[in-house]
Each structure stands twice: as structure tokens, then as C-alpha cells.
Amino acid sequence: MPLLELAARFMRPLLAWIEATPVHVLLVCFILFILLGLACFWLTYYRLQLFVLLHLVAPKPRPVIPSEKTYITSSPSGKPTTARQLPCWYDRWLAERRLQEQKHVRPQEAYPAPDAGSIEPAELRLSVVFPAYNEEDRILPTLEEAVEYLDKHIGRSTTAKGPFSPSSRRHQRGHSSAAKSNAEPGGYEILIINDGSKDKTVEVALDFAHKHDLHDILRVVTLVKNRGKGGGVTHGLRHVRGEYVLFADADGASRFSDVSKLIEGCEEVIDGSFRGVAIGSRAHLVGSEAVVKRSALRNFLMRSFHLVLTILTPPATSRIRDTQCGFKLFSRESLPHIVPYMHAEGWIFDIEMLMLAESAPATPVLGSDGGVIGTSPGIKVAEVPIEWHEVGGSKLNVIQDSIKMAVGLAVLRASWMMGVYRRRLT
Structure with a gap:
């Protein structure tokens, strides 16, 4: 039979090698084979244990x-309105x-470029x-401070076109899969995500x-x-209507x-699918009075966390000097x-956002004439120096939260590497 002949064909050289090999060499080979098998078994066993553990703690x-x-x-009468439905892209x-x-359609067939990047058009600037x-x-x-600036540079009209207008780069680029209107949206909105406050945060905002x-214009959710802060930000980002989206800390x-500056930075890195991220950075303040006045312990923990961040995050994210500044902007x-x-x-959510931007699907790179000249993996992130000052009343427990952030980062990175987290429906 052909199968038996094929087996014999491979076995003959092996048997001949065994007969010609000294017994002590065969014994060493056998022991190495057993050790290799045990190593593979234990490696698989511990990987499975780690996978299960991550599922439990992630x-x-x-x-x-x-x-x-x-x-x-708010309403003209001074009383809060009844609950209204939020728009939700x-x-x-x-x-x-x-x-x-459900239709088993591959993403690249459903959305030309990039994968699953569909979002309805912006209604506001x-x-x-x-x-x-x-x-x-x-x-x-x-x-x-926010409203004074927004009223002056954007205005409240949804059709007005103020001096805040993005550079022509975004609106002049052509893209076959996303027909962009020449008309730029105007106006702004403020979403305050009240994360279960027990004080009068809501009353102060509505007043x-x-x-x-x-x-x-100002909406309270x-x-x-x-x-947690990350959960609040993520919830808010699901309901935004703007062409650009900024999240900022409420402490000012x-x-x-x-x-x-973030808008300009985002425009510099925006790709052929109009994707871009710009983040505020305080890295240039290292050595300044604002940082030097901090306790030695806080500065030590800050540097230690940055070292852990460099080791555990992928290349582009690890090069970012300030991942934790609460002032980040995204194109829609x-x-x-x-x-x-x-x-x-929790506090570690900023890093997951940056890692997700880095791992986003590739998109076309367009030349000055609008033609495709290649592809670019991930969403580019611009790190932009901003002015910042310490504000009292922080809810950050330096020691406790630093430890939580380091552990959280390790769990987060391991979960993505082990497949506990994937780019799938959550």
C-alpha cells in the first residue's frame, strides 16, 4: 500500500541512524526529548493559567x-429640563x-479603508x-474659561464659520470612501459626565x-x-456630535x-481617512517650578511609572513623554x-486609548494631489506642549493610585497580548 511504503521510506533512515548511534548518545537524546516535551507542557499549562487569571482580573x-x-x-425658566435622549453614534x-x-462579511469588503471606521457626519465644530x-x-x-473661549472663537451657531476653522488640509483632501462636504459645521457642545457625584456638581453646572x-449646549449626563474617570470619558465620547472632540479635566x-494648539497638532498628523489624535503634554515643564514644588516621593513615582510604561507599551506609545495629561483631542x-x-x-485609560490608536487598521496615505501614495498603520498621535498648573483638591492618592496604575498597566498589556482583549464587539 502507498501509505505503508511511504512510512517505511521514512523509517528506514531513522532505524539505520539508531543502529549506528552509540547507546549513551541515544540516552542523552531521549532525555532531551523528554525535557523538551515537559517544558512545552508546562509552558502551555502556565499560559492557560495566565489566560484564565487574566479573564478573572481584567x-x-x-x-x-x-x-x-x-x-x-437648563431652560429659560431656570428649572432643569426633563431627561432627553442623547444622540449616540x-x-x-x-x-x-x-x-x-452576522452576514459573515469581511471588514475590508464592507468598509474599503480603514476597517469598521464608519461614523455619522458631525453636526458641530x-x-x-x-x-x-x-x-x-x-x-x-x-x-x-471654556465658554469664554468657545463663544469668542467658535460661536454658538451651528452654521457659523469662525476664526477657529480647521486648516484647509482636512477639508481639501479627497477620499473616495468618505465624501466630505465643503460646508464646515459650526457651534459647540459641552458634555458634563457626572460620575455619581454626591455633592452639588450638577446644580452648579446647570445654574x-x-x-x-x-x-x-451644556448637557449633563x-x-x-x-x-471612574476613564469610564466617564468613554461614555461621553460615545455621544459626541463634534467634528473634533476634546476631553479635559474639570479642575481647569x-x-x-x-x-x-491641539487642533493644529491633529491637523499635522491627520491621515487619508481623516483620523488623528493630539494630546496635551506637560513634559516640557519637568524641572520647572510647578514640578519641582511637588514632593520628592511624587516625582520619584512619576519617573518610575514612566519607566514601567516604556517597558510595557508598544513602540509608538512608549515614546510619548506624557500619557496622563487630561487634555486630549480626537478627530471624529x-x-x-x-x-x-x-x-x-480607571486612571490607566489614557494609555489604552493611545495603544488602540497605535494598533488601528492601516489607512491610505495621500499625496498633495490627493492621490494614494501608500498606506500608514495606526492613527498618528501628536504630542503638543500646553500650559498647566497644579490645582488643589485632587482625588489622586499618590502612593495607592501609583501602585494601582502600575498593576493595571501590566494587566492591560497582558490582556491585549494574550487575546483576552481583542478588536471585537464588547
Whole structure:
């Protein structure tokens, strides 16, 4: 039989080698073979144990409660409105993605470039997301600074075209899979994500909105159960309507007018699919009075965390000098490649956002004439120096939260490497 002949053909040389080999050499080979087998077995066993352990400890965001998809705002009467439904590009994206998976359509067939990057057009120029937890004493100056700047440089009309207009680079680029209108959206919105505050954060924000006639411009979304800063930001990003989306800390530590620098930085790195990210950076302040006045312990922990970050994160993310600054801006088209895959809801969420941007699907690179000259993997991130100052009342416990962040980063990185987290529906 051909099969037996084939087996014999391979066995004859092996048997001849065994007969010609000294017994002690065969014994050594046998022992090495057993050791190699045991090593493979234990490696597989421990990988399986690690995989199961990561499944148990890796963060898994809780489902959204229906009331968390609503908002309240101020009214001319001075009383808060009843709950209104939030717009949600994420729900539409999720429905399209599920339909795509049910039909077993490959992403590259459903969306030419890049994968699963569908998002409805912007209605406004800029969306600003402020995550807030017990911020009644700090949020008012932040809102005053933000609204003063936004009114001056953007305006409230959804059709107005102010001096804040993005550079022509974004609106003159051609892209066959995304027909961009020449008309730029105007106006802005402010989303305050109240992360289960127990103080008067909501009342302070709505009173400010009433005094400044920000009816339906400033919206307050209340999370029934506290998620953490990352969870609040992610929730807010699911409901934005802006062409650009900024999230900023409610304490006002960053100078709000630096949003114009982030817009310019985002424009510099934006790709052929209009994806780009710009992040505020305080790295240039190292050695300045603002940093030197910090305790030696806090500065030591900051440097130690950055070392861990460099070791555990992929190349592009590890080169970023300040990942934790709460002042980051995204182009609208970058959101579907980041927001749906977020898991971290604590302080470490910034790093997951940056890693997701780095690992996003490739997109065409366009030349000055609009022609495709190649492809570029990932979403480029611009690190932009901004003005920053220390604000009292921080909820960060330096020692405890530094340890949590280091452990959280290790779990996060291992979960992505081991396949516990993947670019799939969550």
C-alpha cells in the first residue's frame, strides 16, 4: 500500500541512524526529548493559567443603564429640563458591526479603508467632554474659561464659520470612501459626565448654563453607578456630535485656549481617512517650578511609572513623554477605532486609548494631489506642549493610585497580548 511504503521510506533512515548511534548518545537524546516535551507542557499549562487569571482580573465595563443615555440641560425658566435622549453614534456603529458579523462579511469588503471606521457626519465644530466627580468647588472656573473661549472663537451657531476653522488640509483632501462636504459645521457642545457625584456638581453646572443661556449646549449626563474617570470619558465620547472632540479635566489645570494648539497638532498628523489624535503634554515643564514644588516621593513615582510604561507599551506609545495629561483631542473619524474597544475605566485609560490608536487598521496615505501614495498603520498621535498648573483638591492618592496604575498597566498589556482583549464587539 502507498501509505505503508511511504512510512517505511521514512523509517528506514531513522532505524539505520539508531543502529549506528552509540547507546549513551541515544540516552542523552531521549532525555532531551523528554525535557523538551515537559517544558512545552508546562509552558502551555502556565499560559492557560495566565489566560484564565487574566479573564478573572481584567476590567470588564458594566453595561450602560438606559437612564445614562439621557441628559438634562437648563431652560429659560431656570428649572432643569426633563431627561432627553442623547444622540449616540456608538449605537449605530454597534448595530452595523453586528449586522456585518452576522452576514459573515469581511471588514475590508464592507468598509474599503480603514476597517469598521464608519461614523455619522458631525453636526458641530467641537465637542467638549468634562468627566466630573464631586467637582462643585472646582468646575465653575473651568466652565467660565471654556465658554469664554468657545463663544469668542467658535460661536454658538451651528452654521457659523469662525476664526477657529480647521486648516484647509482636512477639508481639501479627497477620499473616495468618505465624501466630505465643503460646508464646515459650526457651534459647540459641552458634555458634563457626572460620575455619581454626591455633592452639588450638577446644580452648579446647570445654574451656570442658565446664567449664560447655554440651553441644550451644556448637557449633563449622570451615571447612576460610579465608573471612574476613564469610564466617564468613554461614555461621553460615545455621544459626541463634534467634528473634533476634546476631553479635559474639570479642575481647569490645563489652559483651555490651548485647544487651538491641539487642533493644529491633529491637523499635522491627520491621515487619508481623516483620523488623528493630539494630546496635551506637560513634559516640557519637568524641572520647572510647578514640578519641582511637588514632593520628592511624587516625582520619584512619576519617573518610575514612566519607566514601567516604556517597558510595557508598544513602540509608538512608549515614546510619548506624557500619557496622563487630561487634555486630549480626537478627530471624529478616529473615534470608531478607539472608543468601542475600551476596557480600562480607571486612571490607566489614557494609555489604552493611545495603544488602540497605535494598533488601528492601516489607512491610505495621500499625496498633495490627493492621490494614494501608500498606506500608514495606526492613527498618528501628536504630542503638543500646553500650559498647566497644579490645582488643589485632587482625588489622586499618590502612593495607592501609583501602585494601582502600575498593576493595571501590566494587566492591560497582558490582556491585549494574550487575546483576552481583542478588536471585537464588547
